[in-house]
Amino acid sequence: MEDLENLVKLQETDSLILSLKQKLEMIPAEIQKFDNLLQEADKKFEKEKNKLLELEKKKRDKEREIQDINEKIKKLKEKTSQIKTNKEYQALLKEIESVTEELKKEEENFLIILYELDDIKEKNDKIKIETEARKNEIEKKKKELEKEIIDITQQIEFLKENRKGIIKRLPPELYQEYIDLMKKHKGIAVTQVKNSVCQGCFLHIPPQLYVEIKLNQSIYHCPQCGRILYYRKEAEKEIQVQSE
Numbered sequence: 001m002e003d004l005e006n007l008v009k010l011q012e013t014d015s016l017i018l019s020l021k022q023k024l025e026m027i028p029a030e031i032q033k034f035d036n037l038l039q040e041a042d043k044k045f046e047k048e049k050n051k052l053l054e055l056e057k058k059k060r061d062k063e064r065e066i067q068d069i070n071e072k073i074k075k076l077k078e079k080t081s082q083i084k085t086n087k088e089y090q091a092l093l094k095e096i097e098s099v100t101e102e103l104k105k106e107e108e109n110f111l112i113i114l115y116e117l118d119d120i121k122e123k124n125d126k127i128k129i130e131t132e133a134r135k136n137e138i139e140k141k142k143k144e145l146e147k148e149i150i151d152i153t154q155q156i157e158f159l160k161e162n163r164k165g166i167i168k169r170l171p172p173e174l175y176q177e178y179i180d181l182m183k184k185h186k187g188i189a190v191t192q193v194k195n196s197v198c199q200g201c202f203l204h205i206p207p208q209l210y211v212e213i214k215l216n217q218s219i220y221h222c223p224q225c226g227r228i229l230y231y232r233k234e235a236e237k238e239i240q241v242q243s244e
């Protein structure tokens, strides 16, 4: 009876260790996911920043262009004093007029760039704040996961110590049988019988054997899967309540 209880405890401990190890194995991928999100946030911000830089360059180019046109107008106006014929004068006036038109057009274009620049700066500031908030949130989640790694590792260490204590109380041949069953059945060597059903392979246990298992006085095996079986009164009640 005590052996059976120890086997149940050992199974519970091993199942817990196994599920904690599985959880632990999944964390690095989760962290990687958060790292990718951080990179994405940075990239998005970079993209917006580049748009701003491009527009600033466009603004400088336009300024230079306008400066050149002004220069050109100034030179044309200087030429008027050297004009000799009316025809030449008319031609020069026409040229000045056309370059002035061009200047007007480019000054309008420059204004449009300034408006665009205002818009994009505003958008950039907003994105910067959003990106920082998002990054902080992601960093927080990452730290939680890193803490979880430490916590789970400690839990596993504790359970392993516990396990050692249980094994000491088990006869070696029984422990060996447990290990063999564990290997054969992917981690479940000891299982409950609920409402006459083996929870390892779902075989209906023959009535006579079920009566004996219910006494929990000896170690019984499932006739189909060979797992060690035990019975819990509460488990059966729980199922009955659920089915009512």
Ligand SMILES: [Zn+2]
Residues within 6 Å of the ligand: 198, 199, 200, 201, 202, 203, 222, 223, 224, 225, 226, 227
């Ligand atoms: Zn079974």
